[in-house]
Amino acid sequence: MIRRVFLWAGVVLVVLYAVFPFYWAVNGSLEPQSKLFRTPAQYLPIPPTVQSYRTAFQNESFLLSIRNSVIVAGGTTLLSLAIALLAASALARFRMRGAGVVLAIVLGMTMFPQISVVGALHSLISSLGLYNTLAGLILSYLLFTLPFTIWVLTEFMRALPRELEESAYIDGAAPLQVLWHVLIPLAMPGIATTGLLAFIAAWNEYLFALSFTITENVRTVPVVIAGFTGGGLHEVPWGPIMAASVTVTVPLVVLVFIFQRRLVQGLTAGALKD
Amino acid sequence: MKRVAIVTLCVLAILVGCRRDMTSNSGQVVLRIDADSVATSLAINQQLATEFERKTGAHIEIIKGPASASERLSQYLQYLGAKSPDIDIYQIDVIWPGMLAEHFIDLKPYFTPQELAAYFPSLLDNNTVAGRLVALPWFADAGMLYYRKDLLVAYGYQQPPARWDELGAMAERIQKAERAAGKRDIWGFVFQGRAYEGLTCDALEWQASSGGGRIIEQDGRISVNNPPTIRAFSRARGWIGTICPPGVTTYEEEEARHLFQEGNAVFMRNWPYAYSLANASDSPVRGKIDVTLLPTGGAGHMACLGGWQLSVSRYSPHQREAVEFVRFLASEYAEKLRAVKMSLLPSRMGLYEDKEVAAAIPFLASMKKTFLEAVPRPSNAAGEKYNEVSTRYFQAIHRVLTGSRSAEDAMRELDQTLREVMAR
């Protein structure tokens, strides 16, 4: 019984740790800006005001950037998953020499600090004619979504039971058919996990988005929020920044809530399709 | 930046660059200006752009950059390094002419001496590198001392402090008394103490006003390791934890303003922008504040020069038209509009006697004197190495402020470091 209490206390603490900064952002977005830096702090936004939200949404770039972020994050996720699934099935389920080397090279891609890669990627993206395009961003984001997507899916697929696959091959299925009808349903937890992580990583990326775009019509959310300015020269408009951040985070959390069952779908559930 | 690129990529880049010519089909000239995107400022800039478009038939696009100056600089370095023809006009910080001079055209041939005489000589000087005027001053900025006149009066002070020592004494007394009376969160003085460019500004003010020099003089001499400078920084170290909150070494402009505006600081060093915010209708200190020149340490009231300038890119395909737009933006008409609507201090001296501008900016009178005598940071003397010089400087001072180095040791090390840097 004591153990249970401790367990639940621990969980409550962890959830508070995870959620409090977000709660603080929500609180700050609903308070008038003049009250944000008052001591002692106000924990509940009473009376609440939506002025910060109004200011954030009046910024046309902000709404446009949400659309851009959806396209870029969605495109990056789909493309990463597609490429990674092909690669992972090859590395995990086929006998081939050099699988370790390939995995090492994939990892090697992601071992440079982002700032070192920006310059080189910039000239690459420009020479491909993709500068200031959403496609250019998607391509550059693969740099950091592919490595963990390939690795996690490879490890995942290595651990899957072989019976279903073998019977499919015996029935004369081609590799791609096996991938689509057998492996993907089995690997759904891994796919949901990496898809979610990739989406969020692409959604929140700042440096490449700032460096590879120049006009407002292709700017993404983090860049636009960083560009929020207040009325004065050095002023930082906290209220609208909090409002904008809350606005773009809530859909992500809702997305997770909707798909979270896929994350914990066991091996037995959903695997027995023929 | 692309010097080491593979030849093929270079050729491709050039081809791609040619492809993206900025002139539209009808032959209309399109000018792109990378300017600050502060909300009201953007609206005014759009208005000015529209007027210019009507007059000349060119089309203006305003590119919005990051809010932070250092990020803006990184972006500019990318464009300029790639010799990008995409941006014609750059709004640059007062410390960038020295660093970016090679990328901008000389504006002197386009202006008569009379036209140039309208601007503050200190700003023109700042923007002239190796005899070339690489930027036209657009609006000016300088450090000021903010104070709570209600508190000063309550404790019997008729005038704000004229010397740094006086400020220290006043701040200590008022802070102690106010805390005893129940205001437990109040501090005496707040400034920009974080390890960033803003600290260079504040520290230069302490140093120069004590007669310690300007870090690097015009002739290249390094002046940091001298008694007045060491004294100035030791004095500042003494403030931390006594009249300044220990966290002041993490504060930028906004943190200082928040404290002051909530009534929790007696004195504040900040830029003019904070004035209208502190006097706004929702500010707890509305009507209780005033500004004055920064105190002296024995060698004059030194404010660090700030502000923004306009430059025309050497890689712009429309340099002549771009200069015309710059001329328009920095004209008396445009600067007055920006001063009245946004409280942006003009770079033209004539506007400091204008009644409408004075109505919009109550402390206008003291600013003219400030700008005429303001101390610039050594960006011209340091040239493209300015960032490194400034970084070593503010790092050294930050160590003094946080107590990890004595002022003597820090200045001795800094002197050596700066000599090495400049010798490279």
Add this chain to the structure above:
Amino acid sequence: MISARSRPMSDLERREERTAWMLLIPALLVILLIGVVPLVQTFATSLSDAFMASARPARFVGLRNYAHLVRDREFWVALRNTLVFTFGTVSIESILGLAIALFLNADFRGRGLVRAAVLIPWALPTAVSARIWSYMLVDTYGVVNDLLVTRMHLFPHKVPWMAEPGLAMFSMMVIDIWKTTPFVALIVLAGLQLIPRQLYEAASVDGASRMRQFLSITLPLLRPSILVALIFRTLDALRVFDVIWVVTRGELETESLATYNFRHMIDFRNLGYGSAVSVLIFLVIAVFVSMYVTALRRRGTS
């Protein structure tokens, strides 16, 4: 999965290998394009004295940048700080992440909400969350001090979380652990799905306690997932930049390899030297990664 070759490949095996390589083509193309080209370019630049956005032509200087690098005391301090940060954050993240994953795997009312809530730190953009934290940690008006000092009286004075050497590093670790534990938790959670329930049922029948089951079934089978999560977390921790730049700018003995790199390459515009730093960071990370990968290879049967 890679069997040792002690005889020539049969036709079937050759065909299998060919199919495998064909499936790998998209990934390899992308890697070549956006992975290898920048790497090579960075290495090439590190052998020159290139200066950013300057008309001065870059000259070949051989290994001079590297020589300066190993003699720069600040580099070694940055390396030390980075290792401290990495060890501190990754170890806590893995334990916390594992615990959270185990909990999220369980059946209880409201688990959907808790799963979504726990992901929030990862979902907030870093640029924003770093700012929110530094706003919460301001000594005079931040909410953390308001809670801990003004309301709960845990300390006598307001604590300058970001202004003292030890405290600053601690604060940054707290922020980073907050942000990245969900990543670990999610990957481990995925790994938990691979463990067949029958194993637990059989063990229960045999009378094994929960702790015993955890130690001999769960942990060994989770090893690959934990190691994968560790690899990527270590990779990221060794390259930590944002949280340090926002909280201390690298002062107070918190400079990391990435902030040192940024300073020299972008701030000081020493592209050649900065590229050498990047290469060295790459090598440091490669050392760590190879240790992990060896551990991964030595795992038991799946």
